[in-house]
Amino acid sequence: MANGSWIPLWLHKLSSPPIFYRFAGLLRPWAYAIAIVLGVIGLYGGLVLAPPDYQQHDAYRIIFIHVPCAWMSMFVYGVMAVAAFLALVWRIKLAEVVAMEAAPIGAAFTFITLVTGSLWGKPMWGTWWTWDARLTSELVLLFLYLGVIGLYHAFEDRRQGARAAAFLALIGIINVPIVHFSVNWWNTLHQGSTVRLFGPSKIATSMLWPLLTMMFATKFYFAGSLFGRIRADLLVLESGKDWVRTIAAGEKA
Template sequence: MNWTWFHRLGSPPSFYRFAGRLAPWLGGLGLLLLAYGWYAGLVLAPPDYQQKDAFRIIYVHVPAAAVSLSLYVLMALAGAVALIWRMKLAEAVMVATAPVGASFTALALVTGMLWGKPMWGAYWVWDARLTAELVLLFLYCGVIGLNAAFDDARAGARACALLAIVGLVNVPIVHFSVEWWNSLHQGSTILKFGKPAISADMAWPLYAGLLATYCLCGHAILRRAQNELLLRERNTRWVRELATELGGGARVS
């Protein structure tokens, strides 16, 4: 198998240009899917027979919660690649993913609290899944803090990678917590094998919102990775050539 494409994409200048071409498409597709998903879910979908209109927060909460786990796995995998093969691109992707993942984890927690108030009578309970999701947020914040604490970007990336890999054990705890322990949190609705637990007119907007969230996250991570590469490679030839291509309008310092 020819792996030339992989090595070429792993080059910072090649990835920078690839990300610049892909990011707008992901962003545009994400916005279109989000517009459909939110309109169909928040306006067109019928009320739930038990939760009434309170269930509609699912169209924000479920995609945010799903993405919070997926991005942590991506961050940990990028950290492993950075540790094993010392790839600058992997370091940049790992560092770029952490703030995006932290934002969606915080969104999942906040929307979960807002949903929990009418369902449980309280904004917060020390439920297994809520607690594990909070730990996930702390892990993201730990990676962000570690990266900022080091003057040497590569040393900081190694420390971040170790924390991300160790924290990976929390991901299955978040996902399977409702099955392993008695939990107030409801089980999976659509992210499971078999037929979804909700009707199609409720499920399709949720699928669209989930895909939209992944697209928008991809856009954000690609753009942040581009910025991280520019910062780390600011004294290299390709960055100076890029600044020249942009007519001298780009200044990296």
């Protein structure tokens, strides 16, 4: 079997920078629009319609930001790691771009997770920070994102920097299951999972649906943001190519 021959023809075509540039341009506004609509619905459901928690009262409402961002901090790292794997094995230029442009978005989600977790932890635990297994592994996740970003920009040759950063991204993937399962593996202050894909969730429906709505909102925001960053990066990376000159000429006209 030829190297990479298992990859479908449509995926080969989509990985072409000019084709993906147009594809991302078409989908980006839709992704942002859906993210805004779902975000407004989710926040209204969580901050207004959902009842106060019987223990935490209104302080728990920060979960409608904290939990979706925590989920996204791991999801984005998974996307980055898969793209890094494709870039290293098959040297796909677009995969390098996807991996490197996903990193700042993932870092932002992780930072928001840590900040909102601290804001939530103060009234619940009486402290802004504790070296809890979940919090510590989430902090390590942020450092991994920053390490990928820093290593990428440490090389003058962008593609060489992307390959070096891709190695770090793959090594760091081991931390993602640690973040996810830390509350099960260690004695931790952080509460266990209340939302389950299989089996009943340990959360009232009036609180669950806004949380899931916010989860989808952050997914679509990530897609729109990633598409925009990839488009901008492709223009720089392919600046000497005819298709970029054509776009530049059209914008000047």
